[in-house]
Amino acid sequence: MIETRDLWFSYGSREVLKGVNFRANKGEVTILLGRNGAGKTTLLMHLNGLLKPSRGEVWIDGVRVKYDRKSLIEVRKKVGFVFQNPDDQIIAPTVWQDVVFGPKNIGMGYEFAEEAIKSLGLKGYEERLCNSLSGGEKRRVAIAGVLAMNPDYIIMDEPTAGLDGFGLKNMIEIIENLRDSGKTFVISTHDLDFAREVGERFVYMDNGEIVHESDRVDLRFANRCGLRIGNARGRLIVIPHNAEIPDVDADFIAAMGTKAKKRASVEKLEVDITNAVLERSILRAIEGHTVMLICSTEMLNVVEREAEKFPVFLEILDGFDHLAAVNTDSIFDSTIKTKRR
Ligand SMILES: Nc1ncnc2c1ncn2[C@@H]1O[C@H](COP(=O)(O)OP(=O)(O)OP(=O)(O)O)[C@@H](O)[C@H]1O
Ligand SMILES: [Mg+2]
Secondary structure, eight states, rough: EEEEEEEEEEETTTEEEEEEEOOOOOOOOOOOOOOTSSSHHHHHHHHHTTTTOEEEEEEEEEOOOOOOOHHHHHHHEEEEOSSSSGGTTOOOSSSHHTHHHHHHTTTTTTTHHHHHHHHHOOOOOTTGGGGGGHHHHHHHHHHHHHHHTTOOOEEEETTTOOOOOOHHHHHHHHHHHHHHHTTTEEEEEEEHHHOOOOOOOOEEEEEEEEEEEEESOOOOHHHTOOHHHHHHHEEEEEEESSSOOOOOSSSSEESSSSHHHHHHHTOOOOSSSSSSSHHHHHHHHTTEEEEEEOOOGHHHHHHHHHHHHSSSSEOOOOOOHHHHHHHHHHTTTTTTTOBBO
């Protein structure tokens, strides 16, 4: 795990990180979201000692980062950093020279460099001059140079900037393969499709602070953090049948599954959407409406998987196990208020 504890950082008098407590769990892909200037790059640069905190601490696998040369070499072996712009990273003339630069520098063998060349599809490129490569190729060389040191953690700053559709797909595959082989990622991005595809935890930054964390893209925060979210407008509030019904002005109410329908009837909620419930609920939300979808718990996974594909603000409320086990009719009498427009 990489952690920052009460991390503060200023460029001169300009305070950019203000008490950041960030965590990236081992084996996970953590996505960092936030508007331009929020402090993402600055935070990422602390995770492998490229920047030294003005105040606070960085911990990697339970060890506090120190800033002498020897300690920093150990940190860099463990945590690789892929810069937003590959030109900031590529230093040697040819692809091979660049990829082995890191391991050579610290007296490591080249076995991971060779593996990285293969896994990034750079076989045959070894003697090419880096400055003759396309942007997408340069990016792969930069990643290979990081993998050549076999780090456990890989930090990537906006790795999809400037990639076309194929390049994006390729980047997703690279990350997924490396994740499956046990690498941990921390990635900053403004790219919603990419974030959804690879992310497992999402951390939202604004003005030098972490403002929210979630385990799926939370479009309301993503929107606030300047993520490009297309035209998501409406809300789909998914309410497990054993959850409290929130006090929300809904344009439409739907119930999916027998338990959900029973719950709706106990609550005396008139259900507007009665067939093709999931599709029509999503459609109404895409149109910009607020939809409450009461859902039997066993269907939540399906609902989440489907709804996440569409540009809607998806909220899934928590249910309560102890409520599911007992007779719904007696528990949920009339204690919860529900407003309808
Ligand atoms: N070297 C520097 N010297 C002075 N100020 C800097 C420096 N680098 C960044 N900043 C400032 O620090 C703030 C945070 O910058 P940072 O690059 O961390 O933001 P970011 O979230 O990565 O933004 P973006 O999405 O545009 O990449 C910005 O206001 C920026 O102007
Ligand atoms: Mg940045």
